[in-house]
Amino acid sequence: MRAYRFKNIIQEILSPAGISINGNQPWDIQVRNDKFYQRVMREGSLGLGESYMDGWWECKCLDEFFHRLIPSRPEDKIRKDWKSLFHILNAVILNKGSKSRAFQIGEKHYDIGNELYMNMLDKRMVYSCAYWKDAKNLDEAQEAKLDLICRKLGLHSGMRILDIGCGWGSFAKYAAEKCRVEVIGITVSKEQVELGRELCKGLPVEIRLQDYRDVGGKFDRIVSIGMFEHVGYKNYRTFMETVHKCLRDGGLFLLHTIGNNQSHVTTDPWIGKYIFPNSLVPAMRQICASVERLFVIEDWHNFGADYDATLTAWFKNFDSSWDKLKEKYDERFYRMWKYYLLSCAGAVRSRDMQVWQIVFSKTGVPGGYNSIR
Numbered sequence: 001m002r003a004y005r006f007k008n009i010i011q012e013i014l015s016p017a018g019i020s021i022n023g024n025q026p027w028d029i030q031v032r033n034d035k036f037y038q039r040v041m042r043e044g045s046l047g048l049g050e051s052y053m054d055g056w057w058e059c060k061c062l063d064e065f066f067h068r069l070i071p072s073r074p075e076d077k078i079r080k081d082w083k084s085l086f087h088i089l090n091a092v093i094l095n096k097g098s099k100s101r102a103f104q105i106g107e108k109h110y111d112i113g114n115e116l117y118m119n120m121l122d123k124r125m126v127y128s129c130a131y132w133k134d135a136k137n138l139d140e141a142q143e144a145k146l147d148l149i150c151r152k153l154g155l156h157s158g159m160r161i162l163d164i165g166c167g168w169g170s171f172a173k174y175a176a177e178k179c180r181v182e183v184i185g186i187t188v189s190k191e192q193v194e195l196g197r198e199l200c201k202g203l204p205v206e207i208r209l210q211d212y213r214d215v216g217g218k219f220d221r222i223v224s225i226g227m228f229e230h231v232g233y234k235n236y237r238t239f240m241e242t243v244h245k246c247l248r249d250g251g252l253f254l255l256h257t258i259g260n261n262q263s264h265v266t267t268d269p270w271i272g273k274y275i276f277p278n279s280l281v282p283a284m285r286q287i288c289a290s291v292e293r294l295f296v297i298e299d300w301h302n303f304g305a306d307y308d309a310t311l312t313a314w315f316k317n318f319d320s321s322w323d324k325l326k327e328k329y330d331e332r333f334y335r336m337w338k339y340y341l342l343s344c345a346g347a348v349r350s351r352d353m354q355v356w357q358i359v360f361s362k363t364g365v366p367g368g369y370n371s372i373r
Contacts, residue, residue: 006037017068026061027068033057044075049270049343053335062339063312066346099213101278103188105230108277110167110189113328117168119321120314125168125199128226128256129307129355133373138313141306146174149223151372152299152359153252155179159220162186162246164212165227169196169205176203184219186210212239218248228257229279233265236282236290244294244362252361253295257282259304259354275340281353295360298369304354311345 011021020028031037033056039047051057059065121127122142130141131148149171155161157180163172166185169192175181182204187193188211196207212227222243231239243253263283266272272279291297315338318325322334329337347353359369 006041007034010037010040013072013074014069017072017074019065019068027059027064029065030058031056044269046269046273049274049336049339052339053274053332055335062342063345063349066343067349068346070347070350070352099211103211104277105279106187106189106192109275110187111191114168114191114195115328116318116325119325120318124170124174125195126170127167129258129303130310130313131303132306132309133303138310138317141310142170143174146171147178148372149225149254149256149357150175150179152357153221153223153254155181155221157181160184160218162215162217162219162222164215164222164224164243165230166192166196166207167226168192169200169207171223171225172196172205172207173200173203176200176205181221184208184215184217186212186215212242215242215246217246219246220248220251222247222251222253223256224254225256226258228255229276229281231282232278232280233263233282233286236286240290240294243360247362249362252298252359252365255287255356255358255360257287257356257358258307259284259287259302259356261352261354271340274336287358291360295362296364297358298361298365299357299359299371301357301371301373302354303357304348304351307348307353307355308345311341311348315341315345 007021014021014029018025018027022028022030033051033054036051036056039051039056041047043050117125117127122130122138124139124142124146126142126145129145130138131145132141133144135141135144155175159179159181161172161175161181161183163183163185166172166187169185172183172185176183183206185196185205185207187196187207187209190209193207193209200207224243228239247253258281260281260283263285264280267276267279267281288297318337318341326334344353348355361369
């Protein structure tokens with residue numbers, strides 16, 4: 001009787017989004033275990049994700065399920081219990097982006113195997129939103145993004161560049177080859193350092209295992225691509241002060257980050273537990289507050305819709321490579337990774353998340369900055 005009641009409540013939540021339980025549309029969910037209903041009512045998004053990992057429900061088009069569900073704000077219709085309150089209070093009390101926790105994201109997410117990312121990403125191994133304006137495939141779109149950043153920063157021979165969160169060195173390698181600049185890249189992932197150094201061998205590129213708070217020296221340009229989501233709201237000001245300290249007068253700083261439509265202090269519980277621990281997607285207000293009296297915002301470019309195509313391409317690569325990868329990862333990992341990539345694709349398709357490239361200067365570009373697209 002309780003399961004029937006919870007099922008009715010879940011269907012009432014899904015109906016405004018045009019989603020049915022055990023329906024015939026590709027975005028409908030097929031429930032395999034009746035415990036699913038109570039679990040979702042009790043645990044919200046964490047229960048939804050974990051029950052999918054456990055095989056309790058299926059959906060032919062997960063990305064379209066989330067594209068339809070998210071705008072209906074289902075979280076407002078499910079009672080927030082003490083676990084949700086504890087999750088928020090925990091984020092307020094603790095500094096999840098503290099220096100002592102800085103390397104946890106590397107161990108949890110980026111150090112799970114370079115082979116996974118080599119099969120999932122483009123040939124340059126860029127793990128951030130691509131720029132699809134004139135691109136026909138993922139390789140072209142990622143190279144277009146790297147070129148766009150170089151042009152926005154006005155890179156030229158002889159410059160010294162700092163790349164905060166350099167990944168496997170994709171931007172550092174591209175900038176060194178195309179613009180003849182020297183690049184220092186930092187990451188908190190041991191596996192990224194190992195492979196990145198190999199990929200950048202012979203170029204004026206140094207890749208370090210280092211927290212951003214420990215960086216010293218002066219740079220003509222600073223770039224951070226897809227790393228700011230790991231900083232945490234309590235450390236935004238510290239991050240910006242570090243960039244300001246390291247950026248030469250007259251220099252430019254480009255921040256590429258996923259963006260939230262509203263300010264939060266904690267991330268989605270499922271994402272935080274299984275994909276990006278200690279993470280937080282920033283909102284415009286949080287970024288703007290962190291740069292007051294430090295930087296002038298010269299340009300703010302939103303191409304969040306492009307992340308849908310990027311995430312979809314990553315999933316197709318991952319899915320088609322599964323026969324090779326399943327020797328190292330189990331079926332539950334496959335379902336977890338599929339849920340991660342396609343739920344995020346649905347979120348950006350619904351415009352719930354954005355992708356921003358923001359260009360900063362210390363005191364303003366004389367005569368104004370020429371916005372580049």
